[in-house]
Amino acid sequence: MKKLINSPDTVLADALRGVAAAHPELSVDIENRLVVATEPRENRVAVISGGGTGHEPLHSGFVGPGMLDAACAGEIFTSPTPDQMLAAATRVDAGAGVLFIVKNYTGDVLNFEMAAELAADEGIETASVIVADDVAVEDSTWTAGRRGVGTTVIVEKIAGAAAAEGRTLAEVAAIAERVSKAGRSMGVALTSCTVPAVGHPSFDLPEDEMEVGVGIHGEPGRRRVPLEDARGIAHDIVTAIADDADFTGAPVIALLSGLGATPLIELYVIYADIADALSERGISVARVLVGDYITSLDMAGCSLTLVKADDEILRLWDAPVRTTALRWGL
Amino acid sequence: MKKLINSPDTVLADALRGVAAAHPELSVDIENRLVVATEPRENRVAVISGGGTGHEPLHSGFVGPGMLDAACAGEIFTSPTPDQMLAAATRVDAGAGVLFIVKNYTGDVLNFEMAAELAADEGIETASVIVADDVAVEDSTWTAGRRGVGTTVIVEKIAGAAAAEGRTLAEVAAIAERVSKAGRSMGVALTSCTVPAVGHPSFDLPEDEMEVGVGIHGEPGRRRVPLEDARGIAHDIVTAIADDADFTGAPVIALLSGLGATPLIELYVIYADIADALSERGISVARVLVGDYITSLDMAGCSLTLVKADDEILRLWDAPVRTTALRWGL
Numbered sequence: 001m002k003k004l005i006n007s008p009d010t011v012l013a014d015a016l017r018g019v020a021a022a023h024p025e026l027s028v029d030i031e032n033r034l035v036v037a038t039e040p041r042e043n044r045v046a047v048i049s050g051g052g053t054g055h056e057p058l059h060s061g062f063v064g065p066g067m068l069d070a071a072c073a074g075e076i077f078t079s080p081t082p083d084q085m086l087a088a089a090t091r092v093d094a095g096a097g098v099l100f101i102v103k104n105y106t107g108d109v110l111n112f113e114m115a116a117e118l119a120a121d122e123g124i125e126t127a128s129v130i131v132a133d134d135v136a137v138e139d140s141t142w143t144a145g146r147r148g149v150g151t152t153v154i155v156e157k158i159a160g161a162a163a164a165e166g167r168t169l170a171e172v173a174a175i176a177e178r179v180s181k182a183g184r185s186m187g188v189a190l191t192s193c194t195v196p197a198v199g200h201p202s203f204d205l206p207e208d209e210m211e212v213g214v215g216i217h218g219e220p221g222r223r224r225v226p227l228e229d230a231r232g233i234a235h236d237i238v239t240a241i242a243d244d245a246d247f248t249g250a251p252v253i254a255l256l257s258g259l260g261a262t263p264l265i266e267l268y269v270i271y272a273d274i275a276d277a278l279s280e281r282g283i284s285v286a287r288v289l290v291g292d293y294i295t296s297l298d299m300a301g302c303s304l305t306l307v308k309a310d311d312e313i314l315r316l317w318d319a320p321v322r323t324t325a326l327r328w329g330l
Numbered sequence: 331m332k333k334l335i336n337s338p339d340t341v342l343a344d345a346l347r348g349v350a351a352a353h354p355e356l357s358v359d360i361e362n363r364l365v366v367a368t369e370p371r372e373n374r375v376a377v378i379s380g381g382g383t384g385h386e387p388l389h390s391g392f393v394g395p396g397m398l399d400a401a402c403a404g405e406i407f408t409s410p411t412p413d414q415m416l417a418a419a420t421r422v423d424a425g426a427g428v429l430f431i432v433k434n435y436t437g438d439v440l441n442f443e444m445a446a447e448l449a450a451d452e453g454i455e456t457a458s459v460i461v462a463d464d465v466a467v468e469d470s471t472w473t474a475g476r477r478g479v480g481t482t483v484i485v486e487k488i489a490g491a492a493a494a495e496g497r498t499l500a501e502v503a504a505i506a507e508r509v510s511k512a513g514r515s516m517g518v519a520l521t522s523c524t525v526p527a528v529g530h531p532s533f534d535l536p537e538d539e540m541e542v543g544v545g546i547h548g549e550p551g552r553r554r555v556p557l558e559d560a561r562g563i564a565h566d567i568v569t570a571i572a573d574d575a576d577f578t579g580a581p582v583i584a585l586l587s588g589l590g591a592t593p594l595i596e597l598y599v600i601y602a603d604i605a606d607a608l609s610e611r612g613i614s615v616a617r618v619l620v621g622d623y624i625t626s627l628d629m630a631g632c633s634l635t636l637v638k639a640d641d642e643i644l645r646l647w648d649a650p651v652r653t654t655a656l657r658w659g660l
Contacts, residue, residue: 004597006595020597233334263590269348292593327658
């Protein structure tokens with residue numbers, strides 16, 4: 001295992017120290033493992049997300065004006081605790097309530113549910129939206145139902161923009177839910193990731209094979225197949241997503257994310273083929289992100305997310321945002 | 331070799347098609363392998379850079395308002411040609427001249443020199459700044475003198491901001507030169523990269539060793555040593571840079587770049603230790619970037635760049651920029 005770390009046991013704490021050192025505009029609570037935006041919230045809804053570490057920049061890279069008010073970081077591939085979530089809610093609630101954005105993994109869902117109960121006890125109103133957008137498989141190693149992946153980034157952006165406009169908790173939750181339901185994703189792994197505390201790859205993937213439909217923790221996907229070229233992979237992913245939901249007839253937000261160890265040049269190579277495949281299916285892309293947005297430690301590969309949008313969603317997408325990983329207009 | 335590509339021969343062309351598809355706000359000239367900003371230049375100085383592909387987002391990711399007017403892309407790890415550079419200069423010159431920002435590699439330097447002569451023949455005034463900031467070794471495989479690495483990103487930002495202010499070519503060249511001379515970098519590789527046309531790693535690096543002072547094309551560094559932890563690596567890099575130039579007594583811009591296959595979480599882990607090491611040396615960091623900015627295909631590792639700044643350089647650093655890889659205020 002070759003990693004820039006000090007010890008498998010201190011990866012999360014060390015990374016949070018790094019975030020604190022690099023980004024003085026963020027407040028990092030090392031004890032509670034929170035990254036919190038420091039701008040005043042002035043009686044508007046606060047938006048919180050969180051999950052296991054290892055998917056950076058998700059979620060801490062999306063904290064800041066126009067997106068998340070706080071991110072709760074669990075250990076690597078491990079849900080944060082209800083206490084952390086409560087600490088985050090207590091910290092950012094400005095009296096208008098808190099939206100929890102939750103990826104659909106059993107631990108995250110249960111813990112955010114408990115956090116909502118604890119928050120209610122403290123007089124903090126919460127709502128939750130669950131993202132379950134991975135079309136690869138129904139139930140998976142760590143989920144009942146579909147896994148939550150790339151659509152989460154888009155839900156976080158739209159919810160943050162809606163909250164910034166001063167909408168009520170019910171309104172912010174409603175549009176977040178609408179975006180969540182409008183998103184689909186699928187990923188392909190060329191290599192496994194290696195969890196630091198384990199010290200060896202999570203699964204074996206021969207030099208001439210790839211895992212189609214892999215999960216962001218290395219969960220098995222749809223099938224193990226011989227390595228394809230970018231055009232073939234693009235066709236597979238676009239077909240899986242577009243067969244699952246109708247993305248024609250409205251503008252689409254597309255997110256192509258590397259899985260952690262895939263360089264940007266390869267993402268652009270395959271994006272060219274993805275764009276062709278989308279065009280062949282009559283899908284019209286209105287906004288695009290290409291880069292590392294939701295990763296799986298040092299896994300090589302990529303995932304594609306499509307969200308069917310409308311004028312309101314596009315307007316909220318374009319609204320100013322200032323986070324370490326997504327920034328425009330501020 | 332596991333890569334998201336179609337053929338080793340078409341990586342550059344395919345990646346440029348991807349950039350064109352993802353970023354309609356950029357003009358991509360596939361034939362001449364240029365990425366060009368589309369905003370009007372209105373009689374101001376134009377700024378051009380370029381070099382071999384494989385270091386993305388450098389340079390094409392830095393094209394846009396407030397930074398580069400055009401980037402010339404060579405084949406992987408291969409200089410672009412004088413004809414490409416001339417085509418770029420012809421395309422973006424608005425009558426106030428063109429600044430070439432050149433990394434110090436023999437091919438790039440010679441070709442940009444020839445391009446300057448060709449441009450002069452066409453009545454286009456040019457100036458050039460050469461970046462030679464890698465402290466690892468004096469002469470290297472592909473250079474006479476020091477290699478040009480991460481400081482290039484900061485020179486491109488500052489030169490673009492100075493050009494946007496309407497400064498003359500001599501003035502833009504002067505501040506670019508000042509930034510270039512104020513920067514130092516060093517990198518550490520945990521793994522080799524694999525050039526697609528070669529198909530196997532550029533060098534062998536055993537599972538328990540790392541290359542300190544590696545070049546961005548995999549050139550040998552200072553020494554091959556047993557793998558260290560993040561704290562040790564941070565100490566080595568900071569010591570090498572801070573022993574080479576005095577970074578105390580003025581604000582510093584720090585750039586920590588992954589080399590292509592290192593996930594963001596590891597960069598934050600080592601940034602915590604870099605921040606400690608800088609603090610111990612009395613170096614005060616005013617601005618920080620952590621992410622992939624200058625890479626080496628799929629190499630794992632990182633490089634640190636420090637630029638000693640002043641109020642003017644910080645002001646130009648903070649000026650609005652809108653590129654695919656660096657964006658704020660626009």
